Amino acid sequence: MTAETPDRAADPSPSPGDGAVDERDAVISMLLGIRSSIDNIDAALIHLLAERFKFTQQVGRLKAEHGLPPSDPDREKRQIERLRSLAEDAHLDPAFAEKWFNFVVAEVIRHHEEIADGSGSDRA
Numbered sequence: 275m276t277a278e279t280p281d282r283a284a285d286p287s288p289s290p291g292d293g294a295v296d297e298r299d300a301v302i303s304m305l306l307g308i309r310s311s312i313d314n315i316d317a318a319l320i321h322l323l324a325e326r327f328k329f330t331q332q333v334g335r336l337k338a339e340h341g342l343p344p345s346d347p348d349r350e351k352r353q354i355e356r357l358r359s360l361a362e363d364a365h366l367d368p369a370f371a372e373k374w375f376n377f378v379v380a381e382v383i384r385h386h387e388e389i390a391d392g393s394g395s396d397r398a
């Protein structure tokens with residue numbers, strides 16, 4: 275069984291003619307519609323992340339060329355405050371927003387270190 279094709283044997287109730295089958299089909303169709311929107315959002319997030327990493331790679335090259343350190347803790351602190359506040363306004367858990375940011379920044383800093391030591395690749 276997959277979530278897209280729920281196991282009818284697991285549900286004793288629906289049998290043709292009693293309306294439960296129609297209802298199940300409607301629910302499945304609704305689920306697929308919602309998932310299609312989730313798919314679009316996931317695709318947009320991947321594209322947004324790719325764009326963000328393109329810019330952070332530019333920052334990494336600039337820093338390496340001018341002997342600046344890979345990380346900037348003051349900038350990170352300001353961003354965390356800003357993102358937590360945006361998350362609250364958007365009814366998103368601010369702790370989650372901060373965790374997401376820290377996760378991404380750790381990867382960015384790793385890239386900056388690689389650019390500085392000459393081992394960086396083109397891929398973000």
Ligand SMILES: C=C(O[C@@H]1C=C(C(=O)O)C=C[C@H]1O)C(=O)O
Nearest residue numbers: 330333344345346349350379382
């Ligand atoms: C991109 C930068 O480098 C690092 C990564 C940051 C980020 O991904 O937002 C923020 C600060 C830095 O630690 C930067 O300094 O702007």
